[in-house]
Amino acid sequence: MTKKMGCALGALLVSLGLIAVVIISPRAEFTLGGALVNLGYRLQDRFSQFDFEHDETITPDQIWDELKRQNEMAAGVRGLFPRTTRHPVVAILACMDARIDTSELVGDTRRYYYVVRTAGSVLSPAEQEMLELAVLNGVEVILLTTHTDCAAEAAAADPKLREKFPALIGLMDEREQRIDEFKARPIIRDAIAEGKLIIKHARIDTSTDKLVIEKADE
Numbered sequence: 295m296t297k298k299m300g301c302a303l304g305a306l307l308v309s310l311g312l313i314a315v316v317i318i319s320p321r322a323e324f325t326l327g328g329a330l331v332n333l334g335y336r337l338q339d340r341f342s343q344f345d346f347e348h349d350e351t352i353t354p355d356q357i358w359d360e361l362k363r364q365n366e367m368a369a370g371v372r373g374l375f376p377r378t379t380r381h382p383v384v385a386i387l388a389c390m391d392a393r394i395d396t397s398e399l400v401g402d403t404r405r406y407y408y409v410v411r412t413a414g415s416v417l418s419p420a421e422q423e424m425l426e427l428a429v430l431n432g433v434e435v436i437l438l439t440t441h442t443d444c445a446a447e448a449a450a451a452d453p454k455l456r457e458k459f460p461a462l463i464g465l466m467d468e469r470e471q472r473i474d475e476f477k478a479r480p481i482i483r484d485a486i487a488e489g490k491l492i493i494k495h496a497r498i499d500t501s502t503d504k505l506v507i508e509k510a511d512e
């Protein structure tokens with residue numbers, strides 16, 4: 295056997311081994327999927343001109359032009375690789391913090407959850423109606439999250455920022471009360487009573503996206 299043939303045979307065996315692992319283990323398949331998604335992120339990272347950590351001189355107009363250009367490319371990719379469509383049965387309330395990637399919380403490309411995002415995961419009447427609408431559209435699990443190192447929580451604890459953002463801080467102070475109010479809404483209350491809906495609470499570890507389930511509610 296030549297050296298070239300030996301290398302080709304080795305590569306073939308490694309490939310077959312990887313395929314076998316993926317077939318045998320759904321977990322390995324899930325991990326490989328996540329790795330490929332992240333590989334995609336890495337490949338696209340260098341095209342992001344509007345990351346303020348990279349260039350503070352960039353102007354709003356340049357950022358807007360870049361955003362439009364990237365959307366055109368992204369839509370092109372979507373056209374080439376259509377996504378699986380699924381009807382969501384889960385709705386998640388999460389903070390708007392950009393470090394939390396809600397697409398990765400339970401595996402990217404799954405698309406089986408609605409996401410409502412607000413600073414500090416506050417739940418004003420408008421968000422309550424959004425979640426209620428989601429329940430009418432078939433959602434059976436609502437996950438209310440908060441997260442570690444939350445800027446809105448820090449603002450609520452800072453006297454100067456409390457003065458600067460009174461509306462947001464007011465909702466932060468009433469967070470638990472608003473959740474109780476939401477659970478008492480007739481559509482939500484009845485769905486829970488009929489066993490068609492459960493509401494769960496979790497705190498997201500911002501550095502890992504890991505959900506720490508806080509308490510089992512309805």
Ligand SMILES: [Zn+2]
Nearest residue numbers: 389391444445
């Ligand atoms: Zn936050």
